[in-house]
Amino acid sequence: MITVIGTGTGAPPPRAEALAGARLVVGGRRHLDAVRLPAEAERIVLGPLAPALDAVARYREKDLPVVVLASGDPGFFGIVRALAERFGPSALDVRPGVSSVATAFARLGLPWDDAVVVSAHGRSLRTAVNVCRARPKVAVLTGPGAGPAELGAALAGDRGPGPRPGADRAPGDAPAADRVLVVASALGDPERERVERVTPAEAAARDWGTAVSVVLCLDEARVPSPTRTIAGGEPETACAGSRSPDADHAGREPEHAGWALEEAAFAHRDSMITKFEVRALALARLGPRLGELVWDVGAGSGSVGVECARLGAAVVAVERSADGVERVRANARAHGVDVHVVHGSAPGALTGLDDPDAVFVGGGGRELPAVVAECARRARRTVVVAVAALDRVPAARAALTAAGMSCDGVLLQSSRLAPLPGDVTRLAAANPVFLLWGVRPQARDEGVSQ
Numbered sequence: 417m418i419t420v421i422g423t424g425t426g427a428p429p430p431r432a433e434a435l436a437g438a439r440l441v442v443g444g445r446r447h448l449d450a451v452r453l454p455a456e457a458e459r460i461v462l463g464p465l466a467p468a469l470d471a472v473a474r475y476r477e478k479d480l481p482v483v484v485l486a487s488g489d490p491g492f493f494g495i496v497r498a499l500a501e502r503f504g505p506s507a508l509d510v511r512p513g514v515s516s517v518a519t520a521f522a523r524l525g526l527p528w529d530d531a532v533v534v535s536a537h538g539r540s541l542r543t544a545v546n547v548c549r550a551r552p553k554v555a556v557l558t559g560p561g562a563g564p565a566e567l568g569a570a571l572a573g574d575r576g577p578g579p580r581p582g583a584d585r586a587p588g589d590a591p592a593a594d595r596v597l598v599v600a601s602a603l604g605d606p607e608r609e610r611v612e613r614v615t616p617a618e619a620a621a622r623d624w625g626t627a628v629s630v631v632l633c634l635d636e637a638r639v640p641s642p643t644r645t646i647a648g649g650e651p652e653t654a655c656a657g658s659r660s661p662d663a664d665h666a667g668r669e670p671e672h673a674g675w676a677l678e679e680a681a682f683a684h685r686d687s688m689i690t691k692f693e694v695r696a697l698a699l700a701r702l703g704p705r706l707g708e709l710v711w712d713v714g715a716g717s718g719s720v721g722v723e724c725a726r727l728g729a730a731v732v733a734v735e736r737s738a739d740g741v742e743r744v745r746a747n748a749r750a751h752g753v754d755v756h757v758v759h760g761s762a763p764g765a766l767t768g769l770d771d772p773d774a775v776f777v778g779g780g781g782r783e784l785p786a787v788v789a790e791c792a793r794r795a796r797r798t799v800v801v802a803v804a805a806l807d808r809v810p811a812a813r814a815a816l817t818a819a820g821m822s823c824d825g826v827l828l829q830s831s832r833l834a835p836l837p838g839d840v841t842r843l844a845a846a847n848p849v850f851l852l853w854g855v856r857p858q859a860r861d862e863g864v865s866q
Contacts, residue, residue, distance in 0.1 A: 417482075417507065417509055418472060418503060419481070420484045420486060420499065420508055421486070422488050422510075423447055424446075425515070425603045429450040434483070438457050439481055440472065441458070441460070441484075444461070444485070444486075445461050465495075484499065488513050488515040493537075493557055496510055519600070519629075520555065520598065520630045529647045530648070531555055533554075533557070535556075536556055536557060544707075545570040545592075546729070549730035550728060553641075556630065564597060564622070565624060566620075568616040597613070597614050600628070600630050608627060619631075675696070676696035677719075682717045682747045682750075683743050683747055683750075690802060691830075693828060694828055697826070702798060703798070704725075706728035709731075710732075710773065712724065713766070714735070720778060721744065721755050721776070722751050725753035729773075731754070731756065732755075733756070734757075762783070763783070763787050763790040772791075772795055772796065774800070775799045785808075786815075788815035798821075799854045801851070803852065809850050813852055816852065819856075825850060826850075827849075829845070
């Protein structure tokens with residue numbers, strides 16, 4: 417049997433009887449130093465995981481007892497996963513402690529059933545950054561090269577998922593630079609524990625050392641949340657629908673559910689909005705998800721960008737008209753999501769933005785080929801283009817393929833039911849729209865827990 421014991425974050429060291437009879441004890445140096453090992457036990461300090469697992473396997477072959485010491489709850493982004501994959505869950509006796517995430521939120525007196533937890537330990541930091549941009553309550557498990565300083569620099573240096581400092585923004589944008597970072601270090605150590613609130617810029621300017629346990633990223637205006645029945649910071653659409661203009665913050669269920677919402681769910685000008693039939697396929701091809709960054713270029717009403725944000729992505733909307741900028745901001749506020757709006761014309765307005773995972777191009781006029789080319793050059797995964805004018809389809813397609821993307825598309829023609837006098841119904845045809853999409857194969861980052 418492999419006994420896995422969670423320790424640290426305020427939990428007392430394991431009692432002697434928990435280690436009695438162990439022939440191999442594996443753990444971090446501080447965990448091993450805090451306990452009295454049986455005289456006959458071999459001690460292995462955890463470094464690279466593979467050699468430690470191989471040692472555990474040798475003792476398992478001889479049916480000798482093994483104890484593994486870990487921080488907090490070892491089943492929460494911890495060693496239980498690797499042990500279960502190698503030896504099977506039935507070989508484990510897991511005795512969890514309190515996770516660093518639970519301890520950090522407890523220190524603040526906050527619930528965390530609505531928090532998103534993302535691991536940046538041994539993974540790309542961009543996933544954690546995009547989660548912090550998109551969600552109001554995030555816990556980031558840090559690692560070498562992905563600590564408070566690096567996270568703070570990413571959030572502060574670009575004013576969130578938008579333009580560099582000095583670019584146009586408004587309070588409704590809720591830029592990630594306005595988040596508060598809570599850096600929790602040496603949790604559970606009565607002499608060294610520190611829990612500090614800093615801005616992203618302040619976090620970026622400091623050397624935090626190696627004692628950081630977890631970093632919380634909070635939009636304090638939205639930290640209080642309704643009572644939940646499903647744990648996690650998942651988008652409202654995943655459990656209860658979107659946040660409609662009527663929804664309050666006292667736990668009332670929003671009125672709109674699902675996605676590809678009716679046009680009436682958005683403020684728009686003279687029906688200048690991506691129709692829900694087109695939006696449904698565009699969202700399916702964009703595949704927005706938590707931890708990714710999506711551009712909505714030529715945003716108009718921002719309906720596509722807002723829906724991507726509802727589905728979990730961090731979103732930048734690029735819009736050239738001033739009234740359009742305000743309309744996008746109003747729609748984002750109405751649906752309770754963060755969409756950072758860049759006031760400018762593409763492709764020039766795209767300079768300085770972080771590279772996106774996916775892009776929706778809904779406007780561009782004569783500049784469409786140049787806009788699509790720039791988006792396709794920088795997109796990590798996919799670009800979706802909505803085109804009403806037949807003459808612009810070949811150039812848009814050529815721009816996608818020139819960037820090394822595979823290109824496909826469809827002509828969407830739909831007719832909606834419309835009432836006629838006499839209590840009868842006719843079919844009212846909508847304008848046809850070409851939807852093109854370019855796809856670049858790529859590996860996804862992991863490490864997000866909802």
